[in-house]
Amino acid sequence: MADVARAAGVSMATTSRALNDQPGVAPATRERVLEVARQHAYVVSPAASTLSGGATRRIAVVVPHLSRWFFGEVLEGIDATLRGAGYDLMLYRVGEGADRDSFFELLPARRKVDGVLVVGIPASEAEQERLTTMGVQIVAAGGQVAPYPTVSIDDHGAGRQAVNHLVNLGHRRIAMIDAIDPNASHWPVAGRALAFTEAREERDLDPDPELFQRVPWSARHGAEAMAALLALDEPPTAVLAHSDELAIGALHTIRRAGLDTPRDISVVGIDDHPLSEELDLTTVRQDVREQGRLAARMLLDGLAGLDQAPWTVLPTRLVIRGTTGRPRQG
Amino acid sequence: MADVARAAGVSMATTSRALNDQPGVAPATRERVLEVARQHAYVVSPAASTLSGGATRRIAVVVPHLSRWFFGEVLEGIDATLRGAGYDLMLYRVGEGADRDSFFELLPARRKVDGVLVVGIPASEAEQERLTTMGVQIVAAGGQVAPYPTVSIDDHGAGRQAVNHLVNLGHRRIAMIDAIDPNASHWPVAGRALAFTEAREERDLDPDPELFQRVPWSARHGAEAMAALLALDEPPTAVLAHSDELAIGALHTIRRAGLDTPRDISVVGIDDHPLSEELDLTTVRQDVREQGRLAARMLLDGLAGLDQAPWTVLPTRLVIRGTTGRPRQG
DNA sequence: CTGTTAGCGCATTCAA
DNA sequence: TTGAATGCGCTAACAG
Numbered sequence: 071m072a073d074v075a076r077a078a079g080v081s082m083a084t085t086s087r088a089l090n091d092q093p094g095v096a097p098a099t100r101e102r103v104l105e106v107a108r109q110h111a112y113v114v115s116p117a118a119s120t121l122s123g124g125a126t127r128r129i130a131v132v133v134p135h136l137s138r139w140f141f142g143e144v145l146e147g148i149d150a151t152l153r154g155a156g157y158d159l160m161l162y163r164v165g166e167g168a169d170r171d172s173f174f175e176l177l178p179a180r181r182k183v184d185g186v187l188v189v190g191i192p193a194s195e196a197e198q199e200r201l202t203t204m205g206v207q208i209v210a211a212g213g214q215v216a217p218y219p220t221v222s223i224d225d226h227g228a229g230r231q232a233v234n235h236l237v238n239l240g241h242r243r244i245a246m247i248d249a250i251d252p253n254a255s256h257w258p259v260a261g262r263a264l265a266f267t268e269a270r271e272e273r274d275l276d277p278d279p280e281l282f283q284r285v286p287w288s289a290r291h292g293a294e295a296m297a298a299l300l301a302l303d304e305p306p307t308a309v310l311a312h313s314d315e316l317a318i319g320a321l322h323t324i325r326r327a328g329l330d331t332p333r334d335i336s337v338v339g340i341d342d343h344p345l346s347e348e349l350d351l352t353t354v355r356q357d358v359r360e361q362g363r364l365a366a367r368m369l370l371d372g373l374a375g376l377d378q379a380p381w382t383v384l385p386t387r388l389v390i391r392g393t394t395g396r397p398r399q400g
Numbered sequence: 401m402a403d404v405a406r407a408a409g410v411s412m413a414t415t416s417r418a419l420n421d422q423p424g425v426a427p428a429t430r431e432r433v434l435e436v437a438r439q440h441a442y443v444v445s446p447a448a449s450t451l452s453g454g455a456t457r458r459i460a461v462v463v464p465h466l467s468r469w470f471f472g473e474v475l476e477g478i479d480a481t482l483r484g485a486g487y488d489l490m491l492y493r494v495g496e497g498a499d500r501d502s503f504f505e506l507l508p509a510r511r512k513v514d515g516v517l518v519v520g521i522p523a524s525e526a527e528q529e530r531l532t533t534m535g536v537q538i539v540a541a542g543g544q545v546a547p548y549p550t551v552s553i554d555d556h557g558a559g560r561q562a563v564n565h566l567v568n569l570g571h572r573r574i575a576m577i578d579a580i581d582p583n584a585s586h587w588p589v590a591g592r593a594l595a596f597t598e599a600r601e602e603r604d605l606d607p608d609p610e611l612f613q614r615v616p617w618s619a620r621h622g623a624e625a626m627a628a629l630l631a632l633d634e635p636p637t638a639v640l641a642h643s644d645e646l647a648i649g650a651l652h653t654i655r656r657a658g659l660d661t662p663r664d665i666s667v668v669g670i671d672d673h674p675l676s677e678e679l680d681l682t683t684v685r686q687d688v689r690e691q692g693r694l695a696a697r698m699l700l701d702g703l704a705g706l707d708q709a710p711w712t713v714l715p716t717r718l719v720i721r722g723t724t725g726r727p728r729q730g
Numbered sequence: 731c732t733g734t735t736a737g738c739g740c741a742t743t744c745a746a
Numbered sequence: 747t748t749g750a751a752t753g754c755g756c757t758a759a760c761a762g
Binding site for chain 4: 410411412413414417424425426429448450451452453454
């Protein structure tokens with residue numbers, strides 16, 4: 071930078087200010103500095119900036135999975151917002167247990183990032199406090215309630231939209247295939263299952279406990295759960311799946327059994343996975359990418375000292391496609 | 401670090417050496433320094449290390465997409481290897497055009513990372529040169545041939561495995577649904593289509609050009625392409641899809657048309673997408689996560705000054721499931 | 731509006 | 747094997 075300063079005939083301080091869009095530089099001077107910098111193909115060293123008390127202009131994004139559609143989609147949104155603001159994205163995939171602990175232990179102390187975006191897993195109060203006391207902003211995204219700024223959908227409401235759709239079609243013997251994430255000690259999106267159990271009482275559904283299946287998150291497990299449901303003495307007339315991936319597995323079991331949707335059984339999922347449109351799956355749509363965008367925006371706002379909404383809830387919408395219909399004998 | 405040095409009764413130089421596992425420190429001294437550092441919950445400032453001539457211990461991973469299964473899976477592999485080596489992962493999603501240019505322009509000059517892992521998109525020679533001259537290592541992963549270390553599958557071979565399977569079953573009127581990525585100027589995995597066109601000649605297949613469809617990468621487009629194929633005067637008896645996502649779309653069109661696989665038509669994909677097992681799709685399996693692991697390992701080796709394999713090709717394997725069989729009048 | 735000065739925290743010479 | 751000194755490149759006070 072010294073070279074640029076000299077070539078522009080100004081001091082390093084002015085150069086720094088010009089390069090960082092800071093106030094207190096005459097427009098003409100600023101332009102001259104910028105021009106010289108361009109000629110020298112000069113770019114500031116982020117390491118030096120950081121060391122000198124500045125920020126890192128890096129954001130850590132913490133996810134429990136990478137190969138699942140939801141997380142990729144959130145990342146797209148986060149990436150777009152961060153890049154637009156000139157921030158870099160550091161990706162951390164942390165599971166539960168040791169590597170998670172070490173993550174929350176080491177990251178803030180090392181001052182590697184200005185903020186943390188936690189996606190899909192709740193950070194404990196201790197972890198949160200650890201971050202904020204180190205001056206690191208934190209925002210969460212994706213199905214959870216947290217004591218810090220959060221953007222998510224209303225999982226409980228989404229579950230209701232799905233169940234109500236089935237109930238309104240006339241179904242009474244409704245099953246749910248719920249998901250449990252083996253990689254998470256707390257399951258953030260219990261709201262979907264809650265909506266189901268509530269509806270069971272409020273809308274006078276068949277309370278048979280065998281109609282509630284809980285399996286790991288995968289199409290295969292969805293298929294197995296569906297097989298178990300079909301094996302019941304009296305199979306359900308409709309199934310609510312915690313996610314589209316589970317629903318897709320269920321659909322396949324139904325087909326293999328020689329049954330048809332929605333003639334023999336209805337299936338509704340939640341998410342609106344890219345393949346769902348093609349598989350004609352009725353589902354509750356959420357805008358995942360937008361959640362990423364918003365969460366990143368909130369984090370950036372916090373970094374800028376602006377007020378943040380404490381909890382933003384994005385709407386969901388029932389998308390009726392071909393896998394749901396009235397039960398057989400109306 | 402000064403505090404630690406004082407508390408341990410040694411100089412900063414010794415402290416630095418001890419903390420960085422460098423030679424020239426008496427075991428006893430090293431242990432004492434480490435112990436003091438632990439008590440003080442001290443961690444080195446990466447910014448200061450970098451500034452002082454050290455490396456960043458950061459790797460940039462460049463991908464064209466984030467919400468597609470393949471890229472999430474590669475990232476899982478990369479992340480695992482990088483984390484194990486104590487490196488951080490900076491994620492860059494770059495498309496084509498302006499933001500891509502600016503990426504390759506700015507990243508190396510800013511010395512933000514020690515190396516770059518390019519996934520799924522070929523870097524031009526100019527871009528590659530720009531990186532290496534700035535002292536940044538580069539390794540590629542995923543379906544492409546590049547003038548620098550690369551790990552991929554043999555796309556041509558994978559295509560062959562798929563076509564041969566169909567030919568061996570007795571099919572002669574075989575169609576291909578190829579993928580074109582609207583986000584990429586160069587399409588790296590042309591090998592799959594090449595295998596198809598070659599087999600057409602070598603194995604005496606029906607050369608009807610209408611049997612070759614090329615569509616954007618999505619289940620929906622796969623479905624549309626399949627509809628076009630079914631609308632032909634003489635539909636194919638088998639279809640090779642460039643990827644499982646396209647194949648899944650095709651399968652759905654087939655079902656909607658009241659046809660059955662493999663009775664009326666056979667379908668084979670490439671990838672072994674997580675949903676393929678559940679949908680019983682015959683496919684050619686590739687180990688995507690391993691590609692990520694290996695690519696990261698190669699990059700790390702290069703950084704360490706070790707020899708790198710110039711081009712590593714991972715095996716693929718035909719997985720015969722329920723969507724392929726002999727043609728109707730065998 | 732601009733310049734001067736003083737660190738930021740570490741790795742690395744070169745001596746001892 | 748260890749220590750003292752130097753500089754990495756920049757930003758933030760403070761002065762002018």
